[in-house]
Amino acid sequence: MDYSKFIARASEVFKASEIRELLKVVEARKVISFAGGYPDPQVFPRESLARIASDVILNYGDKALQYSPTKGVTVFRQTLLKYLKDNNVRISSNDDVIVTTGSQQSLDIVSRTLVDPGDYIITENPTYLAALTAFRTARPNIIGIPIDERGMKTDVLEEKLRNLKSSGIRVKFVYTIPVAHNPAGATMSSERKKHLLELASRYDFIVIEDDPYSFFVYDEADVTRLKTLDSEDRVVYISTMSKTLSPGLRVGWILGPQQLVDVFERAKQSMDLHTPTLSQYIAKEAIEKGVVSETAEKARRIYRVKRDVMFNTLSESMVEKSWWVKPVGGLFLMVWLPPEIDTKEMLPTAINEGVVYVPGASFFVDESGRNTMRLNFSYPSIEEIRSGIEILGKVVRRKLGR
């Protein structure tokens, strides 16, 4: 039977990723990987979670193993809201929260409900690859705004918005990762945050704030959320427990105006009915018993060291005219290499030498950034980081003929 005619459109919408296929092959080999985005398993609170999981099933099994509301288990949503308040996330009286099956589902929900074909949306350039993938299924026009060490360049954004408006084009939302940007590593300055919110008000768009990292930053940094600064209920706040507890539970959420959350709920109803009940009960207990804050603290301690090793080794090993930001948090560093380097073209050589990374171009809306690479520092060991970066330094120098 020939299936291709059945999936012609889907094959176009859900593209096979060359890189992902390559990484699958690499997984089997013994190379140092800077390619993934995995937490270090030593951060996982195994003993606590084993006890919590067992207790929850024994004590609340009737509910914890049962179907649950699409918006999330009620007692977990209450705990979550308190947790967010305790972490200085402002919750407006008009807000509601929906539990999602991880941030990826949050992005998919946003895409399916807020984006119509042909709509204009704006992201940083580069931006989180999986957000681009989710948004693209709805076939919008995506505009990328450059980013530097203080985050999205809101002056460029303003100019862009002005031009769009004069062409009669409205923007639906701006998607941003203000803290420890994936992949760029930048954190948005308070001036730019305020500027972004002013623009949102003036040009009447929604701000999607994707914030997986601000719960465990490594340095002193102003991580005041856009959500907290927002006085017009324009910010939809997406976050997750993947880095502060366990990605294997798939527990994320969207906090935003109730009118939007109601639509998100109806979309999720047809997507997977609800997020696993057991995961939500475990997450609830983990917040209440302090396991989440302990895990965040452990992540902070372990990743700070790894980040420093990667940052310092880069400074020692990388050729001049390379550039990167020291991220205050998160799991990634992005390196801009000299423009002669094409990181996708260089990848097979790097793998041959024993190191894999993600070529940066796919994080760019316009597939620019061919001279960039994204490096993960949370998963590899300190020794791997050190020797992997040294190897990359050599590979780059050789490419440049130095």
Place this chain on the structure above:
Amino acid sequence: MDYSKFIARASEVFKASEIRELLKVVEARKVISFAGGYPDPQVFPRESLARIASDVILNYGDKALQYSPTKGVTVFRQTLLKYLKDNNVRISSNDDVIVTTGSQQSLDIVSRTLVDPGDYIITENPTYLAALTAFRTARPNIIGIPIDERGMKTDVLEEKLRNLKSSGIRVKFVYTIPVAHNPAGATMSSERKKHLLELASRYDFIVIEDDPYSFFVYDEADVTRLKTLDSEDRVVYISTMSKTLSPGLRVGWILGPQQLVDVFERAKQSMDLHTPTLSQYIAKEAIEKGVVSETAEKARRIYRVKRDVMFNTLSESMVEKSWWVKPVGGLFLMVWLPPEIDTKEMLPTAINEGVVYVPGASFFVDESGRNTMRLNFSYPSIEEIRSGIEILGKVVRRKLGR
């Protein structure tokens, strides 16, 4: 801020369900509910699952709490394939399996990858409401084929296919629930199964077989899967552990031709990255330790009695000219009342008398079936079933003025 312009299309696509809103209100009150589709919590293997969850986290926490492949945890997929073989599901050499976040996600994946706007797809009429919801987001033309106690009327299907073909219209797939149909309660006869597969071959379409129930039927019944009878790799087989282990884990799967599963995988990648790793590890152990087959056996024992009580009480309490099938499995009975009755209009009275059900019309592709209601027998207690059905009998008689 006015959000309505941002979600105009989404509000149309993801409709608020009048019934669902009503049920939310009812939940707070003390009424006998035949409305849900919940397993009886006494079926849940709490002790076993508590032990398994704890062991899995302690022994395999590095993996069980981590991100995992989109297609599913490899060791779980192997266990699952063996489980399916042991349960007489034929797996062709061309097949692959993808783990999903419950059957609802399987349906959503099918919808997003196989259905293009304007496509023609066929379902039984009535059919599973949440399948309709998932399919409708892709804006197809849905054709409903009537069903009787031997399942979908394949002679009507054949005629329909002939007419469509003569109008130059191709059908993408036929969606069917062959065993213990939700909501109609019917089970497809072997003749009709063969006929359906012949038609699939002749008219070149895919068959989506949704099979949540055949792992625990209550009577002697031929539950040979379409997947097993299929010699042309036309059947895509959807099933779940929601009824044989726990719906709270959200573990379902799609078994089908590899070429299709590859597209399903790419779609799921942008939907939620992967199904919770912990749920998959728990499901794996539960299959291997025999917990799934014990749970299925327990479900069979408990639900058989409940079905019989509901069936017998209906026979005693319902007015003449009502009709229902005795289901060999599943969780539901559908009652066709005399045509004068509108079950949606009757619902407030029933709730007032202390019983809630789902009016059948929304299960019908064409919103016909206004005289039908779907009754769940798995969740209410035996006493509730008996008195609830007696109450419904009285409400109906009163409506008819008898």
